[in-house]
Amino acid sequence: MxxxxxxxxxxxxxxxxxxxxxxxxxxxxxxxxxxxxxxxxxxxxxxxxxxxxxxxxxxxxxxxxxxxxxxxxxxxGLAQNGKLSAIQQAFLDEGAFQCGYCTSGMILGATSLLHERHNPTEEQIVEAMEGHICRCGTYPRIVEAVKRASRLLAPGASR
Ligand code: FES
Ligand code: FES
Structure with missing residues (x-):
């Protein structure tokens, strides 16, 4: 120890x-x-x-x-002053989970992706999230949530 x-x-x-x-x-x-x-x-x-x-x-x-x-x-650690991060909010808005077991990993994966790439294509999102398994099969909504978050985070977007 x-x-x-x-x-x-x-x-x-x-x-x-x-x-x-x-x-x-x-x-x-x-x-x-x-x-x-x-x-x-x-x-x-x-x-x-x-x-x-x-x-x-x-x-x-x-x-x-x-x-x-x-x-x-x-x-x-993602929410600041009681406000969800854009990516957390986008997952909620898109209903991108069922049981939620994969969700925190998905959100941190998406956070890292959007930190590196501000406006990823659908292909890039799928590729970046490939190593994340969702047993409930909510992949299409997860991809939509990441797209929504990238719009929310775009320069000039109001949150
Ligand atoms: S628990 Fe770490 S990748 Fe599955
Ligand atoms: S929402 Fe259940 S494992 Fe992804």
Whole structure:
């Protein structure tokens, strides 16, 4: 066991964990940030996606030790001053979920995509979201939600 200081959603949090414990496990089981979901535990489903320094990352594959220097953002950190992020709002507006299990990973994946590309084509959205599995099959609505979010985030758009 060791002590690690993590930068999570803008706060510096101290946790005791073994160096190999996954970031996913630390977020859920030690920091009670349960919006990040455990799906496959093998990097295959995207349910555990968080942002590490702005990039979508499978937290089930990251040992906590190597996340200690990064800026970590989880689904709990996206809303600001009680206002949902544009992407969260777009998922709601498009009804882009059923059970919601994949949703936080999808939203963080989309956040990373729209950070890198402001106006992605449908093909680019599908390609970027490919590693995210939705067992409920809401893919078409998810694609619509990402398109809606990119319109909301376009320069000059009013939110
Ligand atoms: S739980 Fe991490 S990718 Fe499936
Ligand atoms: S909404 Fe159920 S897994 Fe995607």
């Amino acid at each position: 060791g002590d690690f200081v993590l930068n999570v959603n803008g706060a510096r949090l101290r946790v005791s964990a073994s160096a190999e414990e996954t970031l996913l496990s630390v977020l859920r089981n030690r920091l009670n940030l349960t919006g990040t979901k455990y799906g496959c535990g093998e990097g295959q489903c995207g349910a555990c996606t968080v942002l590490l320094d702005g990039r979508a990352t499978r937290s089930c594959l990251v040992p906590v030790e190597s996340a200690a220097k990064a800026k970590i953002v989880t689904i709990e």
